[in-house]
Amino acid sequence: MSTGPGADSAPAPTALDKTDRPRKSSMFSSLKIRNYRLFATGAVVSNTGTWMARITQDWLVLSITGSSAAVGVTTAMQFLPMLLFGLYGGVIADRFAKRNLLFVTQGAMSLSGLFLAALTLTGNVQVWHVYLAAFFTGLVTVVDNPTRQSFVSEMVGPDQVRNAVSLNSANFQSARLIGPAVASGLTAAVGPGWAFLANGLSFLAPLTSLCLMRTRELHHTPRAPRGKGQLREGLDYVSKHPELIWPIVLVGFVGTFGFNFPIWLSAYADDVFHGGVGMYGVFNTLMALGSLAGALLAARRRSTRLRVLAGAAVGFGVLEVVAAFAPDVWAFAPLIVLLGILGLTVNVTANSSVQMATDPEMRGRVMSLFMMVFTGGTPLGGPLFGWIADQYGVRISFALGGLVCATAAVGVALMLARAANLRLKLDLRRGRQHVQFVPREQLATAA
Secondary structure, eight states, X not given: OOBOSSTTOOBOOHHHHHHTSOOOOOTTGGGGSHHHHHHHHHHHHHHHHHHHHHHHHHHHHHHHHOOHHHHHHHHXXXXXXXXXXXXXXXXXXXXXXXHHHHHHHHHHHHHHHHHHHHHHHTTOOOHHHHHHHHHHHHHHHHHHHHHHHHHHHHHHOGGGHHHHHHHHHHHHHXXXXXXXXXXXXXXXXXXXXXXXXXXXXXXXXXXXXXXXXOGGGSOOOOOOOSOTTHHXXXXXXXXXXXXXXXXXXXXXXXXXXXXXXXXXXXXXXXXXXXXXXXXXXXXXXXXXXXHHHHHHHHHHOSOOXXXXXXXXXXXXXXXXXXXXXXXXXXXXXXXXXXXXXXXXXXXXXXXXXXHHTSOGGGXXXXXXXXXXXXXXXXXXXXXXXXXXXXXXXXXXXXXXXXXXXXXXXXXXXXXXXXXXXXXXXXXXSTTSOSEEEEXXXXXXHHO
């Protein structure tokens, strides 16, 4: 493993160093590639449908049962498959042609939406039907997530991976702004069944995009042959590469301890600032705006350095602690936007750096581990920090989550520096960079 350019850079793999060279770039440079432009167009439609379904699904369960716990069960059912089977999705993604797999997964998600639409529109839906649909969608996501993540590099090539990953996040956050509003209006006007129907039909857009792609323009990667031990091979591969394992460890901490915003924001809106569901909706919109801004800022960067990842994660954790003790809603609201920016920076930087540091034939398995660690912590962190909020107050819960994230980020930064043979240098003289990582040899010479 090599370090990035400059003595003060955090360690980065060779693949990252190559992309750190100056080049002409723009915020939307990946969209100049026809295949990716088709992919992004289809994704914004299906992502909007997905956000519509999420909001409608929770409302439907609550209206059927009158229980918030039942809503929590629905969320757990959707994320549990990733926690249990996430690594196997990567093996499948590496073994088959990714474009063909996406035809299957996107079609299956469409059927799930149409299933709920049919039951709801006919008045036969029951809560276990929603649980079943959520679990089925989670199972499909086990394969769909690593396949979509690794298919990005096949569409755009290695030089545009970071930009494409950033635009994917911007795409998702844009849909997050539109989907809930459309779902609320449609549900209020004609009922939840039509929102589910819109979600099911929205997958026709990515399926059409996949059909229109020019396969000769894809950067095909070698497929892993069928054989025993491929899951273990993927884990062994990650364990031998510090530039992979430590970013994955960090996003695991951030995902489990720092991304419990449904719990925290709803409690602040209801219990702390007494603004009710309307204020909760405003908080979610502010978070989405910050996340969208973070994704677009990430798309502008011409390099991917792991020191950016560690710095953003430290800032994210510290900002959560600060936001936890905001005295009023006017101080709290802008901090939510900043949290959205830093949280998305952590996610995009970790995602792109891991992809670019991974051999193509291993990318599906590595990205499945990445997604399993990042999203698989939700069924664990949510109940834990919900309990802490109930027992000790939401401010303590929020601050504790931020403290864990910041501490983990500092630890990961030190481990990455050690792996790259760097040491922390402190220089308190005026006009000097006070904190930086430098090669050990440089410190020895200075001594």
